[in-house]
Amino acid sequence: MPKEIRLPLNDDELISLKAGDRILLSGIVYTARDAAHKRMVEQEKEGIPFPIDLAGQVLYYVGPTPAKPGEAIGSAGPTTSGRMDLYTPRLLEKGLKGMIGKGYRSEEVKRSIVTHKAVYFGAVGGAAALISRSIKSAEVVAYEDLGTEAIRKLTIEKFPVFVINDIHGGDIYQEGVAKYKL
Amino acid sequence: MKEIHYQDIVEEVKEMCKKSNTNLGEDVYSAFRKALKTERSETGKEILAQLIENADIAKAEQVPMCQDTGTAVFIVEVGQSCHIVGGSLVDAINEGVAKGYGEGYLRNSIIYHPLNRKNTGNNTPAVVHIELVEGEHLTIHMTAKGGGAENMSDLKMLKPSDGMEGVKKYILSIVKEAGPNACPPLVVGVGIGGNFERCAYLAKKSLFRPLGIRHTDPEIAELEEELIIEINRLGIGPQGMGGSTTALDVKIEVESCHISALPVAINLNCHASRHQTITVN
Ligand code: SF4
Numbered sequence: 001m002p003k004e005i006r007l008p009l010n011d012d013e014l015i016s017l018k019a020g021d022r023i024l025l026s027g028i029v030y031t032a033r034d035a036a037h038k039r040m041v042e043q044e045k046e047g048i049p050f051p052i053d054l055a056g057q058v059l060y061y062v063g064p065t066p067a068k069p070g071e072a073i074g075s076a077g078p079t080t081s082g083r084m085d086l087y088t089p090r091l092l093e094k095g096l097k098g099m100i101g102k103g104y105r106s107e108e109v110k111r112s113i114v115t116h117k118a119v120y121f122g123a124v125g126g127a128a129a130l131i132s133r134s135i136k137s138a139e140v141v142a143y144e145d146l147g148t149e150a151i152r153k154l155t156i157e158k159f160p161v162f163v164i165n166d167i168h169g170g171d172i173y174q175e176g177v178a179k180y181k182l
Numbered sequence: 183m184k185e186i187h188y189q190d191i192v193e194e195v196k197e198m199c200k201k202s203n204t205n206l207g208e209d210v211y212s213a214f215r216k217a218l219k220t221e222r223s224e225t226g227k228e229i230l231a232q233l234i235e236n237a238d239i240a241k242a243e244q245v246p247m248c249q250d251t252g253t254a255v256f257i258v259e260v261g262q263s264c265h266i267v268g269g270s271l272v273d274a275i276n277e278g279v280a281k282g283y284g285e286g287y288l289r290n291s292i293i294y295h296p297l298n299r300k301n302t303g304n305n306t307p308a309v310v311h312i313e314l315v316e317g318e319h320l321t322i323h324m325t326a327k328g329g330g331a332e333n334m335s336d337l338k339m340l341k342p343s344d345g346m347e348g349v350k351k352y353i354l355s356i357v358k359e360a361g362p363n364a365c366p367p368l369v370v371g372v373g374i375g376g377n378f379e380r381c382a383y384l385a386k387k388s389l390f391r392p393l394g395i396r397h398t399d400p401e402i403a404e405l406e407e408e409l410i411i412e413i414n415r416l417g418i419g420p421q422g423m424g425g426s427t428t429a430l431d432v433k434i435e436v437e438s439c440h441i442s443a444l445p446v447a448i449n450l451n452c453h454a455s456r457h458q459t460i461t462v463n
Contacts, residue, residue: 020225020423035299065246065289074287075246080330080363102421103330103363124229124421125330125365126454128249130236147301148289160232162225162423172225173362176424180223181417 004158008056009097009119017119017163019170024134024158025121029058029100030141033079035149037087044090051142052151055095058121061102063148064138065128073138073154077128078102081120085109092116100161104173113165121161122172134159184261184318186462188268191320194460195278198324199254200286202456203246206237209393210430210455217367217420217427226425230367233420233453248454251288252326254279254308257390261317272310275322280304291329311383320462323390331368331452334360337382340444349374349446350409356448357413357429362422365452369393370413370432373447375439385449388433390457397434406432430455 005013007027017023030052032040040050061081065074081101088099089112097118102125105113113120123131135154142151164172214237218230240247256275260266266274283290283305290305336356340348353372360368373384396403409432419425430453439445 022225022228063249063289063291065249065251066287068245068287074289075240075249077249079250080333082363102365104361122362122421122423124232124236125362126248126328126452127232127236129240129243129245129247130232132245133239162421164423172423176223176225176419177361177417177422178424179417180419180424180426182415 002160007058009058011117014097014117014119014167017166018168019163019166019172019175021163023121023161023163025161026157026159029060029154029156031060031062031152031154033061033063033149034083035146036143036151037084039143041087041090050094054091056097058098058100059091059096060100060154067138073132073135075128076132076135078123078125081105088112092118105165110165110169110171114167114169117167119163119167120165122164123159123161131159184264185267186264186320188266188274190462191266191271191274192278192281194322194462195275195324196282196285198322198458198460199279199282199288199326202324202326202458203251203286203288204240204244206240206247207392207455207457210453211237213393213430214453217430221420221425221427223419223423223425225423226420226427229420229423230427246286246288248328249289250291250328250330251283252328252456253292253332254305255325255327255386256308256310257323257387258310258312259315259319259321260312261319262314263318264320266320271312275308275310276306279306279308321459322462323459324457325390326456328365328452328454331360331364331450334364335385335449337378337445337447339378340446342442342444344444349444350412352446353409353448354412354416357450358416358418360450361418364450365454366418366422367420367427367430367453369451369455370409370429371449371451372432372434373449374434374436374445376437376445377439377443378445380437381445381447382449384435384437385447388435389449389451389455391433392457393431393455399436402434402436406434
């Protein structure tokens with residue numbers, strides 16, 4: 001049975017999460033993908049603060065399809081997280097506690113996840129219509145000019161994910177493959 | 183000489199774009215169901231069950247199964263005795279793509295230039311390959327090709343001495359490297375032979391063959407079957423979290439090549455293997 005967690009994540013929950021756990025997340029997450037990450041980190045170097053306070057928050061790497069009239073959001077599954085790796089350690093330094101995406105993270109990001117006590121969740125890549133059902137509202141909060149890549153605040157309810165990298169250094173991509181390799 | 187009208191092509195292409203993104207093909211759907219019975223990992227089974235439910239929702243609500251609604255890629259067989267009137271074939275395809283992606287609430291993922299990265303706003307231009315064939319028909323094959331799997335694809339000029347073993351080793355290494363990034367379970371498309379650009383095209387073309395249909399050459403068919411087994415022994419599993427379903431299928435296309443060459447291209451496709459074929463009359 002999946003475990004239900006209400007965001008923001010607290011320290012006890014973060015300690016209890018183990019790579020491979022099935023979780024249903026509820027609460028607030030923010031969307032950001034390549035272009036938003038690049039802008040946040042590059043503008044910060046020029047002295048412009050992040051448009052949202054990331055402390056304690058969870059980012060979802062997604063570029064949804066356009067919402068049909070009357071819908072909160074279109075189809076919204078995870079994109080490949082590795083493209084964010086260059087920027088992620090800085091966001092973790094600023095207090096980011098969780099990320100939802102799919103695919104491998106760099107060694108640097110994995111170390112950073114342990115150091116800053118954060119967690120990397122994987123949603124099922126390609127299950128975008130199913131995932132959208134657990135997104136109850138979506139509102140653009142920054143970088144509107146980036147279109148599908150704008151930063152959106154999402155209210156999610158029982159959003160299905162798996163723990164990929166935990167704060168103990170666990171990695172389900174390595175452990176899972178080792179277990180089923182013949 | 184048979185005439186085919188520009189506007190008819192636009193309409194057909196528009197519908198193909200919409201349908202490919204909402205209605206998962208029966209071949210892929212039944213491959214999911216089959217995999218659900220054989221998958222050894224509980225997590226893997228849960229993921230396959232989510233993919234089946236996702237396909238059901240997408241079809242029932244006519245929404246895209248994946249948010250990456252892809253690059254629209256076409257292989258068009260143009261009968262040399264047919265005549266297209268009212269405009270160019272490529273323009274008609276692009277107009278159909280723009281309309282289909284707009285009306286279908288599909289995501290526009292195409293940018294003008296790989297370096298300045300500004301979105302074109304209507305998912306065009308499409309990638310269009312034209313094959314001139316005998317006859318007077320116009321058959322359009324379309325796929326909405328996702329970026330995640332495309333990005334993990336690869337091409338290598340192997341040495342003839344690498345032989346069959348070298349080809350297999352290379353394919354397994356690329357699937358392993360792709361791991362979760364290409365959204366397994368995968369369809370692995372392979373092009374062997376031709377030259378540098380032809381083998382990439384062959385790999386792409388192989389992905390247009392429906393799942394479960396083997397190559398007509400028994401030797402190639404056997405290689406496809408061997409590779410399915412070997413890839414599924416890698417342990418990558420659904421979404422790379424471990425399991426016995428890494429490839430739903432392997433497709434290989436082969437072509438003659440130079441005495442000094444053994445080109446091999448691997449075009450990975452994710453489980454969102456979205457294809458449509460129509461013949462315009
Ligand atoms: S690789 Fe395929 S399933 Fe995964 S996000 Fe891209 S299009 Fe969707």
